[in-house]
Amino acid sequence: MRIDIITIFPEMFEGPFSESIIKRAQQKNLIEIRLHQLRDYTMDKHKKVDDYAFSGGAGMVMMIEPVARCLETLKAERIYDEIIYMSPDGDLLDQKTSNKLSILKNVVILCGHYKGIDERIRQHLITREISIGNYVLSGGELAAAVLVDSVVRLIPGVLGDETSALSDSYQDGLVSPPVYTRPQEFSGWKVPDVLLSGNEKLIENWKHEQAVERTRKRRPGMLEE
Ligand code: ADE
Numbered sequence: 001m002r003i004d005i006i007t008i009f010p011e012m013f014e015g016p017f018s019e020s021i022i023k024r025a026q027q028k029n030l031i032e033i034r035l036h037q038l039r040d041y042t043m044d045k046h047k048k049v050d051d052y053a054f055s056g057g058a059g060m061v062m063m064i065e066p067v068a069r070c071l072e073t074l075k076a077e078r079i080y081d082e083i084i085y086m087s088p089d090g091d092l093l094d095q096k097t098s099n100k101l102s103i104l105k106n107v108v109i110l111c112g113h114y115k116g117i118d119e120r121i122r123q124h125l126i127t128r129e130i131s132i133g134n135y136v137l138s139g140g141e142l143a144a145a146v147l148v149d150s151v152v153r154l155i156p157g158v159l160g161d162e163t164s165a166l167s168d169s170y171q172d173g174l175v176s177p178p179v180y181t182r183p184q185e186f187s188g189w190k191v192p193d194v195l196l197s198g199n200e201k202l203i204e205n206w207k208h209e210q211a212v213e214r215t216r217k218r219r220p221g222m223l224e225e
């Protein structure tokens with residue numbers, strides 16, 4: 001999968017993309033992430049990519065020209081399955097969406113800033129809008145990093161043990177059951193006996209019951225779905 005990210009803050013991705021799973025996925029050539037500085041695509045001599053809103057009020061609006069120019073350059077090279085705009089009023093990200101995106105070949109992610117982006121970008125150049133939650137971030141960069149992480153870990157071969165993504169919370173419509181490790185007892189707090197029984201069938205049943213119970217308590221909506 002190739003992911004092209006358009007941003008005015010490419011450095012914001014350095015940390016998240018140079019550690020752990022995303023780093024390994026790039027090293028294994030399972031994903032290729034390219035960061036594009038939007039300012040490189042403006043004709044303005046001051047590298048301006050925003051302007052005042054025609055509707056007035058405080059806050060600048062990201063202009064269409066640099067975005068269109070950047071997208072044209074990318075689209076001349078390959079066909080994109082999706083051109084995603086990270087926006088607080090986009091479709092809420094969930095595991096189903098991450099699964100669907102993980103099988104795509106080429107994806108662009110546009111990170112907005114300021115008060116928003118010229119509506120014509122959303123109407124004519126973007127194929128979908130995604131929000132990572134009902135709160136407003138200062139820009140789309142952190143949201144894009146979250147989206148990339150949730151998608152990349154689902155690409156076959158990215159996680160060492162393929163079953164570990166399959167047993168993630170949400171993957172089978174349930175949250176994950178609790179897990180324990182050594183010591184068997186700490187400050188009088190014991191690991192449930194069943195987990196020490198060595199009986200695989202009993203342990204599997206226990207895990208399923210716990211997952212259902214936890215889902216009922218914490219995400220009842222998931223069981224209704
Ligand atoms: N940009 C600003 N806030 C955001 C959010 N919650 N999700 C996605 N993009 C955003």
